Amino acid sequence: MATPAVPVAVDMEFAKNMYELHKKVSPNELILGWYATGHDITEHSVLIHEYYSREAPNPIHLTVDTSLQNGRMSIKAYVSTLMGVPGRTMGVMFTPLTVKYAYYDTERIGVDLIMKTCFSPNRVIGLSSDLQQVGGASARIQDALSTVLQYAEDVLSGKVSADNTVGRFLMSLVNQVPKIVPDDFETMLNSNINDLLMVTYLANLTQSQIALNEKLVNL
Amino acid sequence: MASRKEGTGSTATSSSSTAGAAGKGKGKGGSGDSAVKQVQIDGLVVLKIIKHYQEEGQGTEVVQGVLLGLVVEDRLEITNCFPFPQHTEDDADFDEVQYQMEMMRSLRHVNIDHLHVGWYQSTYYGSFVTRALLDSQFSYQHAIEESVVLIYDPIKTAQGSLSLKAYRLTPKLMEVCKEKDFSPEALKKANITFEYMFEEVPIVIKNSHLINVLMWELEKKSAVADKHELLSLASSIFTLHFSNHLGKNLQLLMDRVDEMSQDIVKYNTYMRNTSKQQQQKHQYQQRRQQENMQRQSRGEPPLPEEDLSKLFKPPQPPARMDSLLIAGQINTYCQNIKEFTAQNLGKLFMAQALQEYNN
16 A cells, blocks of 8 residues: 555544534434545545445445546446455455436436526526426427337338337337227316316415405404 | 524635625625515525435425525525424424534535525425414524525425425514514504515526536436436326325315414404493493483582593404414415416316327
8 A cells, every 4th residue: 555645634523523413314324435526546545445444334435526537527436345465465446336326206306407507508597387397398208209200210111120129118108198088088178177277266266355354354 | 493593704605616606795685675586596405405305304294404605686595505403302402503503613614605594494285384484584584684485395396396485574574573563453554464474586596517517417327227217207297187286285275264264253253342342431431421410410529530441451452463374374375276277277288189189
């Protein structure tokens, strides 16, 4: 293990404090590892990683490349493994792990919304209403459908060889559109519209009622 | 209930990666009828709030937390936030103020904005107009003029669109709360209606350039793996079966209307009592006068004028604040319902168009 040229310090007191405070809010969360910004692993990482191996069993080291080398912000994760000749000089090697992103539903919606700032000029967006979301989702489906159609055309004209699994997916996709008898659909549609209109009317009525009450009280 | 503690001292922060707007304005915003015209939130804060509710707030409990940031001209920029632990009865020795001070001190070490600018709360189907919220927001706004309360509705968000709203108390309501006088006369003088209690401030979300790069990365990485998730989400957006959400809202609305009617009955009784009392006073005075005239005609000294107010104690006027809050809450419910129905009518017509095309 090469000795580092410049000593690095980790404020352990601070880390402990923050962990205590965090535990008050989420008592079930544990320290899993540590992260650092930067492109690669340095000798300092080994020392810090050793410290964290005392806090958590088999800690994970995450690097986020904010210096944007290779034009991308690469996010990588490592665990440390021992290597070397047993009994003689032992070293530590960081083995990479695959990084996957998992979302739950509300988080996914939040991330989608935040992602929209990439497309606006001054990186600012307002919150969108339900229908705008539906519009956005429809646009996405339209793009996906055009790709699928393109693929189908290619297969038919013989440019691309047919793939059975893809074909099966397409079948299940087409079958997902529900087939409803038009009369039934009409009745369902009308009853739903009636419900909604009635609820709107009642809500308006309630609002005017409390406004009236306000006026009467203040006479 | 989140108790606030002022962020003391100077805003000596130079948070590089967050809130990239120019100008690090410090201290109070400009004077005028409303100090804050727009709220600018970092993407980080949005995700943190979502996460906090997801992990700690299942059920009907509300989760709360503190917002940190700074004020730039008439914009309130929120750059970070931290959650507040739940209040449970068994840890009575938990000191909120100490927790806040510790948090802020630690955050100062890592160069995060440590100025309090408000607080956030999750809500259950939109029922957030309560006395507790009013008190908390009043104490915040009293100390820090530009503070807002962010209301996050997780159930509405799970249905497709992020529901985050920022509210402040109107200046008139601040005046009334300062006096702590909630009698009918004071409220009438201040001319507050339930619509004018809270004012909503528009929200925009802003990210720094680095965050945008991260977003591009995520877009690329999660393109393939989460496509099926997107489809299921799309189906929830297109869901025509909305009875659950609407039903819940209507039920809460009915409860509130019941409370309101009880309150109205109380007020009516009070009015009736006062008018009856007035009549009784009047009658008493008349009788007195008659008696005095009779005594005078007989040559006896007139009876002393007794203090009428001691005889007829005026009934206690009911506090109007609660009814105002109820009215405000009913108003919020109605607005939510109307928004909901409007959007769903649109979706229904879309579905109709699709079906027509099929046939």
